[in-house]
Amino acid sequence: MSEFQEKALIITKETLTRDVFRLTVQAPLIAESAQPGQFVMIRVQETLDPLLRRPFSIHKISPDGSVSILFKAIGKGTRMLAALDPGMEISIIGPLGRGFDLSSSASFCMIGGGMGIAPLYFLAQQLLGVQRALDNPPVLLGAQTQPELLLLAQEFTELGYPVHTATDDGSLGHHGFVTELLDDILENVQQIYVCGPMLMMRTVVNKCLQANVACQVSLETHMACGMGACLGCTFPATEGGYKHVCKDGPVFSAEEVLWTL
Ligand SMILES: Cc1cc2nc3c(=O)[nH]c(=O)nc-3n(C[C@H](O)[C@H](O)[C@H](O)COP(=O)(O)OP(=O)(O)OC[C@H]3O[C@@H](n4cnc5c(N)ncnc54)[C@H](O)[C@@H]3O)c2cc1C
Ligand code: FES
Incomplete structure (x- = not known):
């Protein structure tokens, strides 16, 4: 499955509550190939702080090539993201991971x-x-x-x-x-x-x-690379060993997960 890195123009920013926002960006390559349940990694600033990109689910895709994310500002990265405005650009990588399996025709x-x-x-x-x-x-x-x-x-x-x-x-x-x-x-x-x-x-x-x-x-876990390279997002699997949320998921069938909570 192809991944793309795009310099994406922010088209709209909606403020749903004091700390919940929706950003819509122009990212036609990602929009064209994304599947539901996949995610993107976003660099929230051009500067080195924060160094790591932040993961967000793909919330909405439009035929005009736009991609929306819906997020809550809970820390440094998401607060920086919330401070961006339409007309600015962000670097976005995606679509990443394995999304929902839509093959079932069940209710x-x-x-x-x-x-x-x-x-x-x-x-x-x-x-x-x-x-x-x-x-x-x-x-x-x-x-x-x-x-x-x-x-x-x-x-x-x-x-x-x-x-x-x-x-x-x-x-x-x-x-x-x-x-x-x-x-x-x-x-x-x-x-x-x-x-x-x-x-x-x-x-x-x-x-x-x-x-x-x-x-x-x-599933959501802390993620550093988002691409299977850092082992930062693992969880114990029912079949033994560990799985990566970023590469093997983030969507899993419930039986695959060894629920420890
Ligand atoms: C695949 C995936 C999809 C995601 N999709 C969305 C989404 O659609 N909308 C959205 O709002 N958020 C989503 N998240 C969570 C989002 O990535 C984090 O909220 C964000 O990275 C926090 O960055 P920060 O710099 O603001 O917070 P930080 O300053 O890094 O952390 C602030 C606090 O939040 C905690 N925290 C950070 N990340 C997570 C996490 N993944 N799970 C639990 N606690 C965390 C930290 O431990 C700390 O206490 C997703 C995460 C993953 C892995
Ligand atoms: S986030 Fe680095 S391996 Fe999954």
């Missing part, structure tokens, strides 16, 4: 928590194109509070998906964990796609195992 449900929603939008776009229509069970989206979720929920709805939401503070949808919404749905699906915090994904995987439903998880 599916996507469940995303926090910034884990990011790759699911691209997946939702692609699933519309390649297969099943919209009589599916709803997309389940969870976040801390309403402002983080409102626009994203609306965009999944505009694609045609039914959407159920959950917030920690009860300001939108179900008051509680998004995983609690899964119970009513599991008996109607054969395939779950999940991305979010590790504990959330672990809960989803346990529910899927009990219900005998297939589950694909998109």
Whole structure:
């Protein structure tokens, strides 16, 4: 699979909340070859600090060759990224990693928590194109509070998906964990796609195992190189040994992961 390094012009910056942003950049080579679940490595500054690129899921692809990322500013790199403006350029490498396996024609449900929603939008776009229509069970989206979720929920709805939401503070949808919404749905699906915090994904995987439903998880770990060279992103695999999130994933079938949390 080809990877490209592009000097990408920032076209838009959307501020969803005080610390959640969406950047859309012009990166036609990456846009043309990306698959849902893959990621990009972004150099947030021309300077040597921070030295390492930061990984972000590909959130959205448009036919005009643009690529969007959705991110929360949690540290130095993401705060620098959030400070960039349209008209500026960033260096972006991608598409990287192994994305979601879309070969199953089973009835599916996507469940995303926090910034884990990011790759699911691209997946939702692609699933519309390649297969099943919209009589599916709803997309389940969870976040801390309403402002983080409102626009994203609306965009999944505009694609045609039914959407159920959950917030920690009860300001939108179900008051509680998004995983609690899964119970009513599991008996109607054969395939779950999940991305979010590790504990959330672990809960989803346990529910899927009990219900005998297939589950694909998109993992996030610390990453230095993003290309299999530094061993910084490994996790223990069920079959023994370790796997690289950057090369073998970030998407895995739930059974491949030795869940230690
Ligand atoms: C494949 C992949 C896809 C990702 N997609 C997205 C995305 O779509 N949107 C998004 O907001 N973030 C995403 N992330 C996480 C994102 O890369 C980190 O938030 C970012 O690298 C933090 O950089 P920083 O310099 O701001 O934080 P740092 O200053 O490096 O760290 C700030 C704090 O965050 C913690 N931290 C940093 N990275 C991670 C991580 N990967 N997991 C858990 N804790 C971490 C650090 O331990 C530290 O406590 C993804 C990560 C991976 C591996
Ligand atoms: S990030 Fe370097 S090996 Fe995965």
